[in-house]
Amino acid sequence: MNPRPSKVDFAAPYDKLYTPEVGSWTKEKYRLFWCYADLFATSMKDKWDQRVYVDLFAGAGHVRVGENGPYLRGTPLLALRVVHPFDWYVFCDQDPNCISALRKRVERLRPSAEVRYVPGDVNHITSQLVKAMPPLGSGKKVLAFCFADPFRLRDLHFTTIRALAQRYMDFMVLIPAMDPRRNEATYLDPSSDVVDLFVGTPAWREEWGNKQNAMTFDTFVAEFFSGQISHLGYTHGGLQDSLLVRSTEKNLPLYRLGFYSRHELGKRFWKEARRYSNPQMDLL
Ligand SMILES: C[S@@+](CC[C@H](N)C(=O)[O-])C[C@H]1O[C@@H](n2cnc3c(N)ncnc32)[C@H](O)[C@@H]1O
Numbered sequence: 001m002n003p004r005p006s007k008v009d010f011a012a013p014y015d016k017l018y019t020p021e022v023g024s025w026t027k028e029k030y031r032l033f034w035c036y037a038d039l040f041a042t043s044m045k046d047k048w049d050q051r052v053y054v055d056l057f058a059g060a061g062h063v064r065v066g067e068n069g070p071y072l073r074g075t076p077l078l079a080l081r082v083v084h085p086f087d088w089y090v091f092c093d094q095d096p097n098c099i100s101a102l103r104k105r106v107e108r109l110r111p112s113a114e115v116r117y118v119p120g121d122v123n124h125i126t127s128q129l130v131k132a133m134p135p136l137g138s139g140k141k142v143l144a145f146c147f148a149d150p151f152r153l154r155d156l157h158f159t160t161i162r163a164l165a166q167r168y169m170d171f172m173v174l175i176p177a178m179d180p181r182r183n184e185a186t187y188l189d190p191s192s193d194v195v196d197l198f199v200g201t202p203a204w205r206e207e208w209g210n211k212q213n214a215m216t217f218d219t220f221v222a223e224f225f226s227g228q229i230s231h232l233g234y235t236h237g238g239l240q241d242s243l244l245v246r247s248t249e250k251n252l253p254l255y256r257l258g259f260y261s262r263h264e265l266g267k268r269f270w271k272e273a274r275r276y277s278n279p280q281m282d283l284l
Helices: 027-044 075-081 098-108 128-132 158-164 178-182 185-189 193-197 204-210 217-230 262-276
Strands: 049-057 062-065 071-073 090-094 115-119 144-150 167-174 243-244 252-262
Touching: 027 049, 027 062, 027 071, 027 075, 027 090, 027 144, 027 167, 027 243, 027 262, 049 075, 049 158, 049 243, 062 243, 062 252, 071 075, 075 098, 075 217, 115 204, 115 262, 128 158, 144 185, 158 193, 158 217, 167 178, 178 185, 178 217, 178 252, 185 193, 193 204, 193 217, 217 252, 252 262
Parallel strands: 049 090, 049 144, 090 115, 144 167
Antiparallel strands: 062 071, 167 252, 243 252
């Protein structure tokens, strides 16, 4: 029988702590995130000794939709609320306000959770991140799920993904679409290294020369990035299985949620997560 994600309440209480504002489309991200995280944590419980959740762009733990909208729990707190909690959590953010609010919220929600905070720019502290995970060589089988949720392409370097991929790790990555659409001319300028860093090589320029009449720049960046991850042995998931999220008002592409796994099982969970997170299914 196929596993099924548990029900969840995304609503967060107002707690006076630092809370960034987000767009109305954020709930779609949280629904898919929740479904995958919950399926992963439950289904891998008896197969691995330690299940680790790594949030590279963790935020403050709560968000508010618009100026006057509802408060929601962000990805680190959702990951702490899965029915069979992960054995270990690693949270990174470069904003000290986020890390400080997140610590307090985690302390209130799950004071006994095994959590490591790694403040700073994820691309410059990757070795600290890897060290914050359970050590290798302890005889324990460790499997991680990592979510990368950058605002813009420049926030995530491919070297970070490559370093983390040395461990057993599935990735869910938010691949910005609006950013490359808006800044296409800037990023195509030879002086810009934003796309080089995001995809891990300047070789994309030549390929874009051959493909620019066939696809939009944001689709090309997502496709090239997915191809780069597949070179690390991530043969399951990828662009064809990603979810394109559009803005509620103008229906413009905002980002894609891509998934990358080295295992067939990961792809199966992702497919289920996609199905259950569809609001029309009304299952959450
Ligand atoms: C879209 S928010 C993520 C929110 C979180 N995943 C959630 O759902 O609640 C992006 C976060 O990444 C942080 N950030 C941006 N660039 C970063 C970087 N290079 N390294 C670490 N954190 C970064 C920002 O401070 C912000 O809190």
